[in-house]
Amino acid sequence: MTLNTLHRRTALAIVLAATVAGLSGCGGGATASVAAQEAPVVPGTPVEVAAVERGVLAPVYLATATLEAEREAVLLAEMPGEVVSIEVEEGDRVVAGQVLARIDSAKQALELRRVATEADRMRHDVARNQRLIERQMISREAFDRTRYEAQTQAAVVDLARLDLDKTAIRAPYAGVVTRRFVKHGQWLKKDEQAFAIADFDVLQARIDVPERSAAMIHAGAPVRFEADAIPGRAFAARVQRMAPVVDRASGTLAAVVEVDNTDGALRPGLFVRLGVNYERIADAVLAPRAAVVEDDGSRHVFVVADGKAQRRAVRIGLADGDRVQVLDGVAAGEQVVVVGQATLTDGAPVLPLAPVSPESKATTAAL
Numbered sequence: 001m002t003l004n005t006l007h008r009r010t011a012l013a014i015v016l017a018a019t020v021a022g023l024s025g026c027g028g029g030a031t032a033s034v035a036a037q038e039a040p041v042v043p044g045t046p047v048e049v050a051a052v053e054r055g056v057l058a059p060v061y062l063a064t065a066t067l068e069a070e071r072e073a074v075l076l077a078e079m080p081g082e083v084v085s086i087e088v089e090e091g092d093r094v095v096a097g098q099v100l101a102r103i104d105s106a107k108q109a110l111e112l113r114r115v116a117t118e119a120d121r122m123r124h125d126v127a128r129n130q131r132l133i134e135r136q137m138i139s140r141e142a143f144d145r146t147r148y149e150a151q152t153q154a155a156v157v158d159l160a161r162l163d164l165d166k167t168a169i170r171a172p173y174a175g176v177v178t179r180r181f182v183k184h185g186q187w188l189k190k191d192e193q194a195f196a197i198a199d200f201d202v203l204q205a206r207i208d209v210p211e212r213s214a215a216m217i218h219a220g221a222p223v224r225f226e227a228d229a230i231p232g233r234a235f236a237a238r239v240q241r242m243a244p245v246v247d248r249a250s251g252t253l254a255a256v257v258e259v260d261n262t263d264g265a266l267r268p269g270l271f272v273r274l275g276v277n278y279e280r281i282a283d284a285v286l287a288p289r290a291a292v293v294e295d296d297g298s299r300h301v302f303v304v305a306d307g308k309a310q311r312r313a314v315r316i317g318l319a320d321g322d323r324v325q326v327l328d329g330v331a332a333g334e335q336v337v338v339v340g341q342a343t344l345t346d347g348a349p350v351l352p353l354a355p356v357s358p359e360s361k362a363t364t365a366a367l
Contacts, residue, residue, distance in 0.1 A: 044351035047340035049304050050288045054332040057284035059320040060275040061213050065205035067227075067259065069198035069268045071173060077188040078166040079103055088195075090180050094171040100195050101182055105167035112160040119157045122150035175199040178268075203259040203266055204240065205274060208252035214242065216278040216318065223257050225274040227266065235259065235266070239276060278318060285326045291336040292316060292324060302337040302344050303330060304352045309337060311346040 081103035088100050129146050132138045179196035182188060205225070209217060223237040240258035247253070257274060259266065291301045292314065299316055302309040314329030330336060335352060337344065344350070 044307060044349040045309075045340060045344065046351045046353055047302075047304070047309070047337045047344070048354070049335040049352040050291065050338045052285060052287045052326065052330050052332050052334045052336055054283060055286050057281040057286065057318060057320050057323075057325055059216075059278045059318040059325075061209060061217065061278060063207040063209075063274050063276065065207050065257070065272055065274060067203045067205055067266060067268055067270045067272055069175075069200065070202045070204045070258070071175065071199040072178075072268070073172060073197055074179075074193055075100070075169055075172070075195045075197060076191045077103065077169065077182075077194050078190065079108070079163060080188060080190045081105070081107075081167060083182050083184055083186045083188060086180070086182065086184055088177050088180075090177050092177050094175060094177060094197070096171060096173045098171045099168045100171060100177070101169045103167040103169070103188060105164055108160070108164040108167055112157070112164050115153065115156045115160045119150070119153040122146070122153050126150045169194050171197055173197075173199060174201075198268055200264060200267065201260075201262050203261045203268060205237075205257040205259065205272060207255050207257065207274065207276070208247070208250060209242075209255050209276075211246050211251050211253060213278070213318075214246075214253040214255070217242065217255065217276055218279070221279075222277045223274055224277075225257075225259075225272045227270045227272045229270055230265065233265075235272075237274075281318070281325065284317070285330070285332055286320075286323045287314075287326045287330060287336055288338050289319060289322050289324050290338040291341070293341055301330060302341045304335045304337060304350055307349055307352075309341075309344045309346065309348045309350045311344075 083101055084104050085102045086100075087102070088094060088098075094100065125146050129138055129143045133140065133143045175197045176199075177195055178198050181193040181195065188194065217239060219239055219241050221239040223239060225235050225237060226233070227235070237257050237259045240256045242256075243254040245253075255276070257276070287301065292299050293301065298313060300311055300313050303312050304310075312329045315327040317325035317327045319325070337350070337352075340350075
């Protein structure tokens with residue numbers, strides 16, 4: 001019903017009331033006396049109502065976050081020395097083990113040759129002593145000492161070979177070079193930053209979920225999100241894990257959303273808007289969100305019954321768009337006030353009207 005129709009009905013009721021009053025005044029003393037004894041008719045307050053229903057509730061928790069790489073690292077120089085070559089640039093994709101830069105390795109190569117030569121000599125000593133001990137020409141103690149020294153020197157060779165290998169800065173995993181900190185000819189100190197690398201194939205978003213909502217979200221829950229930088233495209237993801245404890249300061253649980261980005265459409269640092277699906281409730285009591293009135297921390301609705309408004313305290317569960325789950329207070333099939341409840345009191349007479357459709361609102365506005 002449009003507002004114009006409502007105004008016309010109200011005006012008509014006033015005219016009829018005035019006509020009846022005039023006729024009563026002209027109809028003689030007895031009729032006027034009876035009319036005077038009757039209580040005046042109090043018109044009901046016009047309100048819009050809607051039905052409480054049972055249905056499926058598939059609510060969504062909305063959040064915002066910034067995408068970040070699940071695997072991201074800053075590579076440090078493990079050996080000091082001069083940078084003699086740079087093999088990659090920022091933005092290059094690399095594979096695990098690929099050389100990103102090389103440090104002058106002349107000293108490490110010479111050290112490896114020295115200790116390897118000593119190790120080779122000791123191996124020959126062990127072989128010679130093996131023949132001597134078989135002939136019982138040396139003691140077992142002398143033979144074991146030579147063998148242990150050879151094993152120790154072999155470990156020294158391995159360490160020297162490792163130092164030589166560390167003069168090549170390598171990618172720890174496949175990814176994209178996001179920063180290059182070194183320059184050709186630069187003298188790198190040990191543990192100085194060389195490159196930053198990130199794996200773009202798997203991204204993640206961290207969100208904080210209120211304790212009350214977290215009970216309905218679990219690992220594996222589907223997630224839909226959009227990136228402001230890529231308008232018109234929706235992406236799918238899933239909840240990878242939930243924090244086991246509640247943050248006492250904020251009353252929230254941290255959740256990590258995993259994003260498969262093997263197509264390379266997304267990048268770390270993008271701002272995204274996410275919708276996390278709660279557990280689906282198959283048989284929920286649903287009321288319009290507009291029917292719920294909050295008053296000093298409590299919630300209530302007005303139920304229309306026998307032409308009067310009944311105030312009912314309600315307990316609310318999850319919300320889904322313009323509907324809320326009612327855990328207690330009203331039942332499916334009852335009519336609740338969605339417009340006009342601001343001035344209602346418990347027991348007030350009302351004139352229930354069906355909700356105005358968007359088409360009717362548009363027509364009224366045009367008139």
